[in-house]
Amino acid sequence: MIEVSIIIPCRxxxxxxxxxxxxxxxxxxxxxxxxVLVVDSxxxxxxxxxxxxxxxxxxxLKIRLLDNPQKFTPFGLNLGIKEAKGAIIMRMDSHAxxxxxxxxxxxxxxxxxxxxxxxxVIKTQPANNSLLARAIVLVLSHFFGAASVFRLGSKKPREVxxxxxxxxKREVFDKIGYFDERLIRSQDIExxxxxxxSGGKILLFPEIAATYYPQATIRGFTRHNFQDGFxxxxxxxxxxxxxxxxxxxxxxxxxxxxxxxxxxxxxxxxKAFFVLLFGSYLLIILLISFYLALKNNLKLFxxxxxxxxxxxxxxxLGSLVGFFKxx
Numbered sequence: 001m002i003e004v005s006i007i008i009p010c011r012x013x014x015x016x017x018x019x020x021x022x023x024x025x026x027x028x029x030x031x032x033x034x035x036v037l038v039v040d041s042x043x044x045x046x047x048x049x050x051x052x053x054x055x056x057x058x059x060x061l062k063i064r065l066l067d068n069p070q071k072f073t074p075f076g077l078n079l080g081i082k083e084a085k086g087a088i089i090m091r092m093d094s095h096a097x098x099x100x101x102x103x104x105x106x107x108x109x110x111x112x113x114x115x116x117x118x119x120x121v122i123k124t125q126p127a128n129n130s131l132l133a134r135a136i137v138l139v140l141s142h143f144f145g146a147a148s149v150f151r152l153g154s155k156k157p158r159e160v161x162x163x164x165x166x167x168x169k170r171e172v173f174d175k176i177g178y179f180d181e182r183l184i185r186s187q188d189i190e191x192x193x194x195x196x197x198s199g200g201k202i203l204l205f206p207e208i209a210a211t212y213y214p215q216a217t218i219r220g221f222t223r224h225n226f227q228d229g230f231x232x233x234x235x236x237x238x239x240x241x242x243x244x245x246x247x248x249x250x251x252x253x254x255x256x257x258x259x260x261x262x263x264x265x266x267x268x269x270x271k272a273f274f275v276l277l278f279g280s281y282l283l284i285i286l287l288i289s290f291y292l293a294l295k296n297n298l299k300l301f302x303x304x305x306x307x308x309x310x311x312x313x314x315x316x317l318g319s320l321v322g323f324f325k326x327x
Contacts, residue, residue, distance in 0.1 A: 001033040002107060005086030009068070009076035010094040011041035014050060015127075016213060020094050021054045025061055029103040035062040037083055039076035042069065074179040074187040081173055089173065091165045091188070096122070097211045105208045106167035116172050116200035117192065119163025120208025121153050127216035135303040136214055136221050138292050144284070145311050149204060160204045161244070162192040164212070172200065182238050185231035190242040218306070222314045229318025230325075237326055251323070253281075254316025285309065 006024065010017055017038070024036060038051050048065065055063045066083060068076040081089055088107060092098065109118045124140050126133035139145035143152055150164040166188065176198050179187040192202055215221040232247045257278055264271030282305075289304035 001030050002088055002111075003033050003086040004029065004035075004088045004090060004103060004107060005080075005084030006034065006036045006090045006092050006103075007077060007080035007084065008036065008038045008092050008094055009041065009073045009080070010038060010043070010047060011071065012043045012045045012047060013094040014043075014045040014047050017047055017094050018050050018054070019097050020092065021051070021063070023097040023099070023102075024092070025054075025058050026100050027098070027103045028100045029107070031060045034103070035064065035085060037064050037066055037080040039066045039068045039080045041071040041073075041076055042067075070181075072181075072184050074181045074183055077187070078178040078181065081178060084170075087170050089168045089170055091168075093165060093210075093212065095213050096165075099209065102208065102210060105205070109203070109205050109208065110167050110169065113157075113203050114201070115203040116195060117163065117166050117168045117202045118205060118208070119150065119166050119202075120205050120210065121150050122164050122210050122212040124151065124212050124214060127213040130216065131297070131299055131303050132218060132307070133216035134296070135300050135307040136216065138296065138300070138304065139307045139311050140214055142288065142292065144288055145308060154204055154206045157203060157205045160202055161196065162189050163202060163204050164210065166192070176200075180235075180238075180240060183231060183235055183240065185227055186235075186242065190235070190240060193242045218310060221307070222310045225311055225314040226318035226321075229315035229320075230322040231318075233319045233322030234325055248319070250312050250316035251319035254313055255320060257281075258320075 008020065021036070027034070040048055040051070051063070051065050055065065064083070066076075066079055068079055077091065088110065090103065090106060105120075106118055109115070124137045126137045140151060146152060148162075149158070149160050150162075172195060176194050179191050183190055196202060215224050229250060232243045233251070235242065257274065260270050260274035260277060264274045285305050285308040289301055289308065292304055293299070293301035
């Protein structure tokens with residue numbers, strides 16, 4: 001069997017790291033051909049203690065705890081890759097759980113497809129039982145709140161620009177280098193774009209599926225979206241451009257709404273345009289929210305519009321701030 005190295009970057013994940021490691025321990029892939037490199041970014045909670053307990057209780061699986069003093073994800077990923085011994089490198093997320101055949105399917109498809117990176121879809125689940133957590137999941141699972149194929153799903157295998165996590169051939173990193181450490185967020189999107197530009201192939205297989213737990217508070221959800229939006233635009237400072245049109249839609253929309261709102265204070269036609277634009281947007285999210293609430297829980301109707309608004313405008317504002325930081 002092929003040696004597989006799993007890299008899990010994490011920071012302050014005491015609520016999720018145990019579930020993640022449990023799901024890896026229960027994989028049907030031979031334990032003697034697996035190593036797990038958990039790269040901790042100076043956690044201030046019990047994350048490291050939990051990892052150490054897993055190391056002691058599960059001696060059949062090679063679990064290593066590495067320290068990432070730079071704290072940010074790309075440093076942790078690169079540290080893990082350099083320490084990894086496997087011919088296949090898999091990135092796994094500490095906010096996710098994986099079915100027992102996840103690694104086997106990834107390795108099998110990587111070998112049979114002759115791709116350079118394979119992955120699957122994520123089944124987004126609420127991190128707790130609150131209505132807000134459930135609303136966030138519905139937003140991220142709907143085409144109006146998410147544009148990524150791995151979030152929305154696919155009926156058949158297809159070539160894509162990026163996948164969740166990723167299962168890479170080791171030689172990919174020897175060929176095109178490592179993750180860009182200047183990119184605090186979205187370094188995987190940039191890396192995969194570089195991979196495709198070099199002639200590499202990235203394939204998504206819908207039968208590969210993981211369960212993902214997103215942020216469950218409006219503050220955490222808003223902050224996460226803002227940072228995602230910021231790191232779409234700000235990498236231009238380093239001459240790095242990886243975004244596509246779908247990444248820019250929140251920026252264009254938010255900017256148009258803000259400009260028309262400000263000018264509408266002085267000019268009637270801009271005021272009318274703002275009312276028409278923002279009114280249409282509110283109508284759309286209210287209709288979508290009502291539809292989703294009918295299918296799930298009517299109480300969600302009072303939360304879903306705010307979750308959609310947070311998703312779109314915090315992302316757009318993040319991109320706008322990133323743009324001004326460039327200037």
